[in-house]
Amino acid sequence: MAKPISAAALDTIFRNARTYNGYQDKPVTEEHIRKIYELLKMGPTSANQHPGRFVWCLSQEAKDKLADCAGGANPPKIKAAPAAVIIGMDPDFHEHLPWLFPHADAKSWFDGDPENRMEHAFRNSSLQGAYFIIAARAIGLDTGPMSGFDAAKVNAEFFAGTNYKVNFISTLGYGDPETIFDRSPRPAFEKFNVVL
Template identity: 55%
Template sequence: MSDHLLSDRDLDLIFRNARTYNSWSERPVSAVELNAIYELMRMGPTAANCAPARLVFCQSEEAREKLAACAMEGNQDKIRSAPVTVIIGQDMEFYEKLPDLFPHADARSWFVGNDDLIAETAARNSTLQGAYLMIAARALGLDCGPMSGFDKDQVKEAFFPGTVITPNFLCCLGHGTTENLFPRSPRLSFDEACEIR
């Protein structure tokens, strides 16, 4: 096997055996681990290196309770019991950082005044970065529980007041347990989802 390929064990950890967890052990997640996750996820590609994701790691009981109050009932206990739930937000003025992040072109000018392009780019690329976060977390031995099912306006007011950052989705992080773990749902086959032209 090439040195450039991940092992089957690694692929199982990140993809094949990884699950969306609904309940969590009491084992904590440290700030060092959260930093390590970010250091990996930030290396993933985004359009023009725009990197619009802004993260709030709700680790304290106070922050988790505040976030749980913004979630639909079925998600509240997941947030309360997870050692960390991260809010993946999107900076709607991400383009202001492009002179530093993409210095070889005037990329900022592509976005200024183009609200549709800003919204599309922020949504697509912050979602990509959220996926990189989950892959990084799994690669570092943590489990994930991504979710929608929250009041976007409430989360905005509670965690991003007075800013141009809006929430995209949430993801619990920690060490999952098998309690409330559903059987793995089927996936579409290659032939059902793909074509080669």
């Protein structure tokens, strides 16, 4: 049974957490990213689909290659960050359902229906991308998720030879407070919620 977490933990994950445009000069290691993945993989996806495919860019070469796929103000952010992450998706996730969801013949739900698979891959990899952000914050790191990039170029550069597609990308590291803007408005409950 779930139990409430502390107010301090809620501050770390939600209330005080921010999207960062720059980071402190502290490394992100493979140990960090493995800790993040071990947490994010526990988040729920429909029928345990796990369509998310992650490319962790720790080397300068990989970050530079990703930066070349981005636009606007994003390339320098990616190049300077300790790490960057491509949150991708596998539209053929259903091929793994026999072992990921052994309770039913879930693979047959998606056979021959690529449009339905893409919809599920996008929805559930987006969830996994959100779990990535929460997991990173939970272990003391910060993120800078972004969507200003050339998806076709990212797919060609990082997912060649596969059917994987990029969903969004993010920087990762120990955030530099000097690089954030004032917090944008957050709507009150009454603005966008209905209780029936």
